[in-house]
Amino acid sequence: MTSPFVKLGFAVACFLFVGMMDHDKPSVPAQVVALDECDPATFNAANAAGPGFCKNVALGASTQFSTLFTEAQGGNPDRKWDFEPDTLTVDEGTPIIAVDQGGEPHTFTEVAQFGGGFIGGLNGPNETTVPECAGGFSRVEVARTRILQGSQRQVTGLSKGEHLFQCCIHPWMRMKVEVK
Numbered sequence: 616m617t618s619p620f621v622k623l624g625f626a627v628a629c630f631l632f633v634g635m636m637d638h639d640k641p642s643v644p645a646q647v648v649a650l651d652e653c654d655p656a657t658f659n660a661a662n663a664a665g666p667g668f669c670k671n672v673a674l675g676a677s678t679q680f681s682t683l684f685t686e687a688q689g690g691n692p693d694r695k696w697d698f699e700p701d702t703l704t705v706d707e708g709t710p711i712i713a714v715d716q717g718g719e720p721h722t723f724t725e726v727a728q729f730g731g732g733f734i735g736g737l738n739g740p741n742e743t744t745v746p747e748c749a750g751g752f753s754r755v756e757v758a759r760t761r762i763l764q765g766s767q768r769q770v771t772g773l774s775k776g777e778h779l780f781q782c783c784i785h786p787w788m789r790m791k792v793e794v795k
């Protein structure tokens with residue numbers, strides 16, 4: 616026979632446990648995916664980005680290195696270089712995880728205003744480098760926002776309101792996080 620005190624103790628423990636769950640409710644991260652369609656043959660040529668730069672294993676990844684630059688400079692960048700979703704609405708405290716599922720490096724960088732990245736040849740006409748991307752990977756502030764093939768970056772502590780993120784390499788990769 617179980618003593619009333621044991622029963623009471625069990626009831627109190629359950630109550631505390633439920634109370635803890637309520638207060639420490641874990642935030643499920645929201646995922647953003649970085650996509651691209653780099654063509655390994657032209658991207659990894661010695662006079663382009665170099666061997667091993669593009670590790671795209673996606674079927675049909677066929678945008679050639681020079682085409683990416685030509686289209687970007689013409690103001691018609693390749694839309695297969697993309698963050699998905701374009702807009703994410705989350706509750707305050709929700710971590711954002713940006714995952715690079717493309718074949719080449721990207722950055723997931725918060726900016727005050729969308730604009731150009733740090734590789735001039737990939738910026739649109741009259742588009743200048745935004746301050747958050749200036750200096751490229753030689754600045755630790757930019758380098759720490761980098762995501763390599765298959766790697767991810769977690770962003771936490773976003774305040775309520777609107778936050779803009781872009782890639783500092785391919786500046787047409789843009790998305791918005793709305794924190795409620």
Ligand SMILES: [Cu+2]
Pocket residue numbers: 696720721722782783784785788
């Ligand atoms: Cu990118």
